[in-house]
Amino acid sequence: MFDLSLARAALASAYPELPRSHPGLLDRFANRAVGPMIRSMRAWRVRRAGIPAQVAQYTERMRQLSSSALRATADEVRVDLRRSGLAAEAVARSFALMRETAARTIGMRHFDCQLVGGWILLNGLIAEMETGEGKTLTATLPACTAAFAGVPVHIITVNDYLTARDAEAMRPVYEALGLTVGMIVHGMDPAARRAAYGCDVTYCTNKELTFDYLRDRMALGRQDSRVQLNIERLARGETRASKLVLRGLFFAIVDEADSVLIDEARTPLIISGLADQTPELAMYQAALTVANRLEQGTDFRIDERERHVELTAAGKSKLAQWAHDLPANGRRLMQRPRGYDVTMVSGVVTSRDGESTGALPGRLVRGPQRRPV
Numbered sequence: 001m002f003d004l005s006l007a008r009a010a011l012a013s014a015y016p017e018l019p020r021s022h023p024g025l026l027d028r029f030a031n032r033a034v035g036p037m038i039r040s041m042r043a044w045r046v047r048r049a050g051i052p053a054q055v056a057q058y059t060e061r062m063r064q065l066s067s068s069a070l071r072a073t074a075d076e077v078r079v080d081l082r083r084s085g086l087a088a089e090a091v092a093r094s095f096a097l098m099r100e101t102a103a104r105t106i107g108m109r110h111f112d113c114q115l116v117g118g119w120i121l122l123n124g125l126i127a128e129m130e131t132g133e134g135k136t137l138t139a140t141l142p143a144c145t146a147a148f149a150g151v152p153v154h155i156i157t158v159n160d161y162l163t164a165r166d167a168e169a170m171r172p173v174y175e176a177l178g179l180t181v182g183m184i185v186h187g188m189d190p191a192a193r194r195a196a197y198g199c200d201v202t203y204c205t206n207k208e209l210t211f212d213y214l215r216d217r218m219a220l221g222r223q224d225s226r227v228q229l230n231i232e233r234l235a236r237g238e239t240r241a242s243k244l245v246l247r248g249l250f251f252a253i254v255d256e257a258d259s260v261l262i263d264e265a266r267t268p269l270i271i272s273g274l275a276d277q278t279p280e281l282a283m284y285q286a287a288l289t290v291a292n293r294l295e296q297g298t299d300f301r302i303d304e305r306e307r308h309v310e311l312t313a314a315g316k317s318k319l320a321q322w323a324h325d326l327p328a329n330g331r332r333l334m335q336r337p338r339g340y341d342v343t344m345v346s347g348v349v350t351s352r353d354g355e356s357t358g359a360l361p362g363r364l365v366r367g368p369q370r371r372p373v
Helices: 004-010 025-047 051-063 067-084 088-105 112-122 135-148 160-176 190-197 206-220 226-234 257-266 281-293 313-325
Strands: 153-157 181-183 201-205 251-254 300-303 308-311 340-345 348-353 359-363
Touching: 025 112, 051 088, 051 112, 067 088, 067 135, 067 160, 088 112, 088 135, 088 160, 112 135, 135 153, 135 160, 135 201, 135 251, 153 160, 153 206, 160 181, 160 201, 181 190, 190 201, 201 206, 206 257, 251 257, 281 313, 308 313
Parallel strands: 153 201, 153 251, 181 201
Antiparallel strands: 300 308, 340 348, 348 359
């Protein structure tokens, strides 16, 4: 089950996110030995909870409520979830409320298989559903329940079209329950992103969310304690906190998990910041100057198949002559990792990764780089 107490404690931190764990040798061995058995037992308990039967106990009562009474019930469910946590009884009442609300607002009623899927997602497990079984509607169950409990929710999908479609299709359900919904698509300015992430439920793509997180971490730097940020606010003016767009990372539902976590994850997401005073800057500029003076075919050859650049005898002779004019650190022999070549043309890096599906053109890289791990 999603740990609601940890999420509530994280709300008071400067930038909430899951802390990095560094398990020792014995922990890793124990996880490999008994981890699969523990996860299987956990999945069995979740399936045996009988959530559809518990939801059915509230179905007729919800159906008899007026729209105003349904909204008042939503406020009661919100208080109950924040007081008792994600107990099965409180979750069943929340699911029954959402089922009736969806039927009234968008004419779609959650089936029992969707109730089971929502319960599985709320317990941190993977729910596999066939095309047409209603994954978009299923996601509203754990999303609304977590939002009722006071936890910001991100629903992550693979492209802007699905983000906008799902957010607009499910918006009437959220708004009828008193929840706000936002969406993040490419091209939005920081103010619009901040407003969207400030909603109870935010639809976004994996890439937009990742880059927003990386930009936030670069803005915060290493000194990111809540006390320091509050002191900066007292000093007024522009602060690091004012540059943030996310409220942190609390609870996420991943649509098309195989595509987001496997296929899309093969392409590295890298972001860089301006740092004109880096010690390597002079070396990079000298290397770029020398590279621009070399002529393809005469000074070097490119093997497209092997992704390899080889200097000719004439090219080596020129480099030996020009080396006397380079800075001391520019004369070092730099070897790139095997299997990963980088070609720089006019300051734009085109990289080709042996693990990816092809070239990644137009990535402008300046200064220190960050990438998620």
